[in-house]
Amino acid sequence: EADIYQTPRYLVIGTGKKITLECSQTMGHDKMYWYQQDPGMELHLIHYSYGVNSTEKGDLSSESTVSRIRTEHFPLTLESARPSHTSQYLCASKRGQGSYEQYFGPGTRLTVT
Amino acid sequence: GDSVTQMEGPVTLSEEAFLTINCTYTATGYPSLFWYVQYPGEGLQLLLKATKADDKGSNKGFEATYRKETTSFHLEKGSVQVSDSAVYFCALGSFGDMRFGAGTRLTVKP
Secondary structure, three states: OOOEEEEOOEEEEOOOOOEEEEEEEOOOOOEEEEEEEOOOOOEEEEEEEOOOOOOEEOOOOOOOEEOOOEOOEOOEEEOOOOHHHOEEEEEEEEOOOOOOOOEEOOOEEEEEO | OOEEEEOOOOEEEEOOOOEEEOEEEEOOOOOEEEEEEEOOOOOEEEEEEEOOOOOEEEEOOEEEEOEOOOOEOOEEEOOOOHHHOEEEEEEEEEOOEEEEOOOEEEEEEO
16 A cells, blocks of 8 residues: 555635645655646646655646655645646655656645636 | 557446457557556556566456557456546556556446
């Protein structure tokens, strides 16, 4: 059973607010990911990290930022939320080299009004 | 680059019907192949996988065979249930990373 957690599960917030979506895993995985999932269900990689102090941008440009100060924690921040940020955000992790399987959290559904 | 193409949805079936969701891939090396499932309101869960040609992955009555000659990894189930209603993602793992298909939504009606 994968142990990866995301909070909050649902968030409704007004335009211009700063928000942080939390993601934590207890598996000691090195690599972590953030995906944005559109209404058509397709996944878009927006950020990933190889380990502590490593962050990279993904395939889809995003105004969000991430940090990786601890192995288990990979928060995503939006400095000023806009309605275009309304989406489902999924966090995932995997072991290092030699493994492809990603383990996903339950997701955060963000609505910006 | 490496990529996965899966059958467009949505797919609607009656309970006990046979399911096939097509998935084909393009890869330069020898990828591992996966099917993930996403139930409503949840994240993705690994359903099954195959790591080399002719391997068959299976779980919960679902099966998929890694076919190198047709570059395919089609998902099948002999008799679907209402509880199988979900979005299914085909995925390819190569060179340390994973590529997901666009997802296929399955609805099973009683």
